[in-house]
Amino acid sequence: MSPYKDRRHRTATPIGPKLDPNTPGMKHLTSLSVCPHLWRSIPCHLSELRLDFVLPGGQSFRWKEHSPGYWTGVLHERVWTLTQKDGHLWYTVYPCPETTDSEFEKEVRRRPLKRKLPHTVSDTIKQEKDTTKQENEDVSGDCVSPSANCKKDSEILQNYFQLQVNLNELYNQWGKSDKNFLKVAKEFPGIRVLRQDPVECLFSFICTSNNHISRITGMIERLCTALGKRLCQLDLVEYYSFPTLHTLAADDIEAKLRDLGFGYRAKFVNESARAILQKQGPDWLDSLRLAPYEEAKSALCALPGVGAKVADCVCLMALDKPEAVPVDTHVWQIAKRDYLPKLGQGNKTLTERVYREIGDYFHSLWGPYAGWAQGVLFCSDLRKFQSAADQPKAQAKKKLKG
Numbered sequence: 001m002s003p004y005k006d007r008r009h010r011t012a013t014p015i016g017p018k019l020d021p022n023t024p025g026m027k028h029l030t031s032l033s034v035c036p037h038l039w040r041s042i043p044c045h046l047s048e049l050r051l052d053f054v055l056p057g058g059q060s061f062r063w064k065e066h067s068p069g070y071w072t073g074v075l076h077e078r079v080w081t082l083t084q085k086d087g088h089l090w091y092t093v094y095p096c097p098e099t100t101d102s103e104f105e106k107e108v109r110r111r112p113l114k115r116k117l118p119h120t121v122s123d124t125i126k127q128e129k130d131t132t133k134q135e136n137e138d139v140s141g142d143c144v145s146p147s148a149n150c151k152k153d154s155e156i157l158q159n160y161f162q163l164q165v166n167l168n169e170l171y172n173q174w175g176k177s178d179k180n181f182l183k184v185a186k187e188f189p190g191i192r193v194l195r196q197d198p199v200e201c202l203f204s205f206i207c208t209s210n211n212h213i214s215r216i217t218g219m220i221e222r223l224c225t226a227l228g229k230r231l232c233q234l235d236l237v238e239y240y241s242f243p244t245l246h247t248l249a250a251d252d253i254e255a256k257l258r259d260l261g262f263g264y265r266a267k268f269v270n271e272s273a274r275a276i277l278q279k280q281g282p283d284w285l286d287s288l289r290l291a292p293y294e295e296a297k298s299a300l301c302a303l304p305g306v307g308a309k310v311a312d313c314v315c316l317m318a319l320d321k322p323e324a325v326p327v328d329t330h331v332w333q334i335a336k337r338d339y340l341p342k343l344g345q346g347n348k349t350l351t352e353r354v355y356r357e358i359g360d361y362f363h364s365l366w367g368p369y370a371g372w373a374q375g376v377l378f379c380s381d382l383r384k385f386q387s388a389a390d391q392p393k394a395q396a397k398k399k400l401k402g
Contacts, residue, residue, distance in 0.1 A: 028234045029081050029092050030067035041088035042154055048167045050190030051084055057379040058213050059194045059317055061204055061220040062242075072234065074224070076156055077241040079231050089161075093153055096231040162195050165369075174366050174373045180338045181366075181373060188380040193372050194317055198285035200242040201318035202300070205310045206268050222260045227253075245282055248273035268305025275303055285318075293321045308355055316371040324371045325359040332358065334377055339365075 032039055055063040055071050063073035063082075072081045079094045158164065167190065175182035207219050227247050228240035247253070248269055257266030276284055288296040296319055300311035309328050315321035327335075332350050335358045336343050344354040359370075366373040 026094060026232065026234050028066045028070070028072055028237075030070045032083065032085060032090060035092075038092045039090050040092070040153070041090045042157060042163070043087060044084070044089040044161075044163060045087050046084065047171075047189045048163065049084070049089060049161055049192060050188075051082055051089075053188060053191045053379050053383070054161075054194065055082075056213070057191070057375075057382060059375075060196060061213070061217040062200075062224075066237075072237075074231065074239055074241060075160060077229065077231065079234070079239045082157075089157065091153065091157060094232050094234065160195055162192060165192065165372075167192050170369055170372060171376075174376075177367075178365055178373075181377070184377060184380045188376060188383070191376045191379050193322065193375055195320070196318045197242070198288070198314065198318040199245055202285060202303075202306075202310075202314050203242075203248060203269055203272070205313045206272060206305050207262065207265050208310065208313075209265060209305070219260070219262060223257070223262075226256065226260060245273050245277055249277050265305065271304040272306065289318075289320045291319075293323055296321060297324070308352070312359075312371075316375075322369045322371050323363060325362050325374045326371070327355045327358045330381065331374065331378060334381055335361070338377075 029035060029038065051071055052065075052069070055073070056065070060073070062075075063071045066072050066081075070081055070083045072079065074080075078096060081092050081094075083090045171185050171189070175185055204216070204220055207216055207223075211219075224240040224242055225238070227243035231239045231241060233239070250256075250270075253273075254266045254270040257269055260266075262269065276282075288299060291299070293315060297308070297311045297315055300306050300314055301308065306314075309326050312324040312326040315324035316326060325331075327350065329350055332344065332354065340358070340361060343357060344351065347354060362374055363370040
């Protein structure tokens with residue numbers, strides 16, 4: 001049975017009466033043959049984009065593969081399912097009839113911060129509500145028809161995956177200057193950098209300190225569930241938007257985040273949100289897209305809990321700085337193993353000097369899109385590591401079957 005009414009009814013609401021919040025409403029769409037009229041597509045060859053490499057590769061932490069090849073996540077405060085077939089990127093956007101503030105967010109909106117902000121809180125709230133209202137109006141109509149509003153979905157995805165960038169051409173350029181990249185590229189095509197919301201990107205990567213992808217994903221999910229807006233429910237899974245800057249800057253948010261398992265990162269999240277609102281204003285992160293790379297990185301590094309790696313991640317994945325090369329211990333190992341064997345010899349930790357040398361080397365090797373090339377090697381190494389980690393599990397299952 002279709003989770004939506006038939007297209008001729010000109011609506012995108014779930015079938016049946018209003019459901020209890022704890023009752024499954026709509027279902028995840030996990031096949032192009034189910035409700036085909038709800039799917040739309042963008043021409044996009046696998047060599048230009050591989051969802052299975054990009055979405056779980058440590059750039060964003062909001063996407064899950066609920067069925068093989070079908071990825072569901074939150075983008076622009078709406079819930080999407082994406083898949084790939086026949087040289088196309090297929091997508092569907094679910095209606096969000098249950099969009100509501102979390103109880104904590106309602107409470108935050110009712111009271112001002114104890115420290116007065118230079119940009120009034122009421123202006124910030126009004127702007128956020130106006131934006132949400134407009135987006136809800138945009139999707140409240142019949143989004144299963146090719147209306148003007150629905151065409152925005154295609155633009156959103158093309159912007160998010162930066163499909164205007166010719167990845168094949170970049171791969172060819174990197175392969176000509178780097179034999180190691182050429183070898184990796186054969187097995188790992190279609191790895192490109194996402195263009196994410198700067199607020200979500202920054203605070204997600206503040207949480208990556210001394211952490212791994214699965215744990216970070218869990219932290220971000222708890223953060224959104226507790227502090228974001230409820231968007232919709234698919235099967236037994238509820239989806240929430242990412243919290244606003246104002247919510248993250250609330251006076252008691254640090255304690256709330258510690259209860260959610262953020263540990264010492266809770267303080268950095270709260271203090272960075274406060275610093276942005278008090279010293280810069282709610283649109284400051286977006287404005288850094290127009291700033292030169294070094295200026296944007298320096299500005300981010302002034303925030304609590306933001307070092308060179310986090311700043312470079314945000315510059316690369318949210319602020320349109322493709323030359324930014326984030327370096328962690330994992331990338332350091334790749335650099336030593338495949339490019340600079342004597343780099344940082346004898347150092348047990350990644351020093352500022354070594355960090356800078358790695359970035360300078362890769363930039364000279366790969367050019368203005370060095371951060372994208374680094375992302376390919378990082379993802380390829382990550383996938384190999386995950387495959388190696390899965391081997392003992394596979395062998396254990398085989399023994400059990402035997």
